[in-house]
Amino acid sequence: MSVREFVVLGTASQVPTRHRNHNGYLLRWDGEGILFDPGEGTQRQMLRAGVAAHDINRICVTHFHGDHSLGLAGVIQRINLDRVPHPVTAHYPASGQKFFDRLRYATAYRETVLLEEAPVAEDGPLARGDSYVLEARRLSHPVESFGYRLTEPDGRRMVPELLARHGIKGPDVGRIQREGRLGEVSLDDVSEHRAGQRFAFVMDTRMCEGVEALAEGCDMLVIESTFLEAEAALATEHGHLTAGQAARAARSAGVRHLVLTHFSQRYTDPEAFEREAREAGFEGELTIAADLLRVPLPKRGPAGSLAGGSAG
Numbered sequence: 001m002s003v004r005e006f007v008v009l010g011t012a013s014q015v016p017t018r019h020r021n022h023n024g025y026l027l028r029w030d031g032e033g034i035l036f037d038p039g040e041g042t043q044r045q046m047l048r049a050g051v052a053a054h055d056i057n058r059i060c061v062t063h064f065h066g067d068h069s070l071g072l073a074g075v076i077q078r079i080n081l082d083r084v085p086h087p088v089t090a091h092y093p094a095s096g097q098k099f100f101d102r103l104r105y106a107t108a109y110r111e112t113v114l115l116e117e118a119p120v121a122e123d124g125p126l127a128r129g130d131s132y133v134l135e136a137r138r139l140s141h142p143v144e145s146f147g148y149r150l151t152e153p154d155g156r157r158m159v160p161e162l163l164a165r166h167g168i169k170g171p172d173v174g175r176i177q178r179e180g181r182l183g184e185v186s187l188d189d190v191s192e193h194r195a196g197q198r199f200a201f202v203m204d205t206r207m208c209e210g211v212e213a214l215a216e217g218c219d220m221l222v223i224e225s226t227f228l229e230a231e232a233a234l235a236t237e238h239g240h241l242t243a244g245q246a247a248r249a250a251r252s253a254g255v256r257h258l259v260l261t262h263f264s265q266r267y268t269d270p271e272a273f274e275r276e277a278r279e280a281g282f283e284g285e286l287t288i289a290a291d292l293l294r295v296p297l298p299k300r301g302p303a304g305s306l307a308g309g310s311a312g
Contacts (some may be wrong), residue, residue, distance in 0.1 A: 002030040004197070004297040006222065006259065008289045009038075009045035013226045013240075013262045014067055021045050021291050022067045023262060025222065027199065029150065030131050032057040035075065036148070036201050036222075042071030043078050049292050053082040058127070058134075061092035062203040063145035064099040073106035080112045087114040091126055091136070093144045094119035120146050123210075137213050139205035141239035147203065147214045152196030162190040197300060203262060206239050207249065215253035219298050222289075223250070224262035228276055247277035250284070257298045258282055261289035 009024030016022050022039025026049075033055035035042075046052070056079060061069050069092075079088055092100050097119060104115070120126060120136045127134045132150040139145040158173065166185045168176060176182040176190065200214040202223040215221050225243035227235040235242050241249075243260055250258040260273050267273070270288045277286055287295055 003028050004030065006199075006220065006295040006297065007049055007051060008261065008291060008293040008295070009042055009049055009051070010291055011261045011263055011289045012039075012067065013224070013264050015265055016041065017265050019291065020263065020265075022071065023203070024071060025201070025261075026051050026055065027150070027201075028055070029129070029199075032129060034058045034060060034134075034150075036060050037062055037068040037203055038071035038075045039067045040070040043074040045291065046075075046078075049294075053078045054084050056084070056088055057086065059088065059090045059092075060134075060148045060201070061090070061096075061100075062139070062147060062201070063093060063141060063143050064096035065143065065204065068203060069099065069103065072100070072103040076104055076115065077107070077109045079115070080109055084113045087116055089116045089118050089127065091118050091120055091134075091148070093146055094121040095144045123213075137210035138208075139202065139210045140208040141204045141206070145204055145239075147201060147205070147210055149198065149200040149214045149218075151198050154196045155194045156187060156191040157194040158191050166190055194300060197297060199297065204239055205241065206236055207241065207245055211241075211249050212253065215249055215255055217253065218250075218255045219300070220257045220259065220295075221250050221253070221255045222259040222261060225260040225273055225277075226262050226264050228267065228272060243273040243276040244280040247280035247282040251280070251282045255282075255284060257285040257287065257295075259287045259289055259295060 005028045007026040010021030012020035012022055021041045023037045024042035024045050025036040027034045035056050123137050125135045132152050135149050136146040139147050180187045198218045199220050200218045202214050223246045225246045226240040227242045229242045229244045232242050273288050
């Protein structure tokens with residue numbers, strides 16, 4: 001059975017707190033695992049969340065500030081210590097190659113796994129998996145930063161009523177799916193359009209075109225909300241978003257499920273972020289991320305609908 005869920009390993013901005021580890025997030029997408037922004041302590045958080053090194057197929061780093069990348073050294077060494085049986089691909093800003101090199105070889109260890117380096121230098125597609133296309137978009141932060149997006153290709157959903165109407169059942173259902181036609185009956189006659197799922201991961205940034213492009217029509221948008229609206233000027237100065245800005249971007253993009261994370265240590269009340277997001281007009285499903293939380297991706301929307309909309 002395919003599993004698509006988002007596992008939160010850490011949610012703290014800049015420094016960890018008693019209740020928030022540095023950033024770290026794992027997206028389970030069918031048989032693959034994509035680790036985003038492993039900050040300090042990610043290896044231990046993986047243990048607590050039941051995430052193994054074997055679960056990681058890709059690592060995506062948005063930028064090289066410590067709270068998003070200091071855990072790379074431990075994660076890479078753990079992948080090798082556990083002799084992960086498949087190659088692991090690392091995506092990160094090309095301008096930060098020297099930081100990646102330092103973290104990859106921070107200490108001595110035996111390399112047993114093929115770690116493929118795939119630095120990101122511009123917007124566009126990065127890789128194609130069995131059920132997704134991975135792309136990157138440039139964000140607006142004091143250091144070069146990229147957000148990531150997975151898009152599943154659109155497909156067809158079989159409709160039982162239409163199959164019955166045309167007398168197609170048993171092995172013939174699989175046959176028409178594979179071949180596209182069974183006698184005079186086409187696949188279009190017994191199925192409907194199924195929009196592919198869309199997921200985006202947006203960390204440290206001001207509002208910019210990259211945020212809008214990544215969020216557009218997403219089933220799930222994971223996005224930083226370092227500050228509340230009262231500190232909007234501070235957020236802009238340091239290249240961050242407020243909860244209200246993130247929620248307005250999600251509302252405009254038609255996001256179905258919004259996940260807010262990356263909270264400044266100055267805030268201790270998670271409900272304040274939820275209140276601000278709702279006040280900003282976001283009406284979809286909303287999650288305020290907490291360490292070790294598991295969030296399933298929403299089921300695919302109705303045929304012909306935008307992935308987002310404003311329905312909860």
